[in-house]
Amino acid sequence: xxxVVESGGDLVQPGGSLRLSCAAxxxxxxxxxxxxxxxxxxxxLEWVSVIYSGGRTDYADSVKGRFTISRDSAKNTLxxxxxxxRAEDTAVYYCVTRxxxxxxxGHGTLVTVSS
Amino acid sequence: NFMLTQPHSVSESPGKTVTISCTRxxxxxxxxYVQWYQQxxxxxxxxxxxxxxxxxxxxxxxxxxxxxxSSNSASLTISGLESEDEADYYCQSYDSSNFWVFGGxxxxxxx
Numbered sequence: 001x002x003x004v005v006e007s008g009g010d011l012v013q014p015g016g017s018l019r020l021s022c023a024a025x026x027x028x029x030x031x032x033x034x035x036x037x038x039x040x041x042x043x044x045l046e047w048v049s050v051i052y053s054g055g056r057t058d059y060a061d062s063v064k065g066r067f068t069i070s071r072d073s074a075k076n077t078l079x080x081x082x083x084x085x086r087a088e089d090t091a092v093y094y095c096v097t098r099x100x101x102x103x104x105x106g107h108g109t110l111v112t113v114s115s
Numbered sequence: 116n117f118m119l120t121q122p123h124s125v126s127e128s129p130g131k132t133v134t135i136s137c138t139r140x141x142x143x144x145x146x147x148y149v150q151w152y153q154q155x156x157x158x159x160x161x162x163x164x165x166x167x168x169x170x171x172x173x174x175x176x177x178x179x180x181x182x183x184x185s186s187n188s189a190s191l192t193i194s195g196l197e198s199e200d201e202a203d204y205y206c207q208s209y210d211s212s213n214f215w216v217f218g219g220x221x222x223x224x225x226x
């Protein structure tokens with residue numbers, strides 16, 4: 001069974017950094033298409049970043065240059081390194097995998113950027 | 116780039132059928148697959164339709180997806196409405212760079 005479980009969300013001050021993790025089971029992270037999606041409080045869904053099975057990465061303009069997506073094959077885990085955090089980055093961050101066009105969602109982890 | 120426009124809210128009675136539209140602003144709706152996600156209050160999204168009209172295992176056949184070229188839109192139809200269907204529904208597709216584009220979401224109320 002395909003499962004992803006996020007962790008690492010926390011309260012952080014503006015300008016600070018945070019690293020989110022997404023532990024995968026039932027499949028291998030490095031062989032699959034992995035995405036981060038976020039949802040600000042009371043708002044809709046926003047695509048953040050993608051890493052393809054071949055290693056290519058892409059980012060939404062709103063996070064480009066500040067966020068970095070990566071993966072660890074030994075831990076079968078996806079990461080999102082978030083630097084220079086802003087109040088508008090406050091959101092629940094979801095780890096998502098797409099396999100044969102079917103999309104699987106994690107439960108999310110909350111990031112709050114506030115002083 | 117394009118936008119996906121959904122009605123802000125829809126409502127219908129139990130047992131009835133409701134259709135939620137998702138209109139693409141530019142480019143053909145058939146250019147890339149459309150997915151539909153259900154998000155119940157306080158929960159993460161789950162996939163109810165992928166690849167325009169495919170239903171994941173475990174999703175009731177009351178849920179169906181379609182594409183309409185004439186209106187350049189996708190639709191999610193839920194028949195035999197149940198109270199548990201009350202949720203926010205989001206459509207999603209891909210742009211020319213394969214970035215994800217989401218609709219603004221539709222709040223379904225089962226009266």
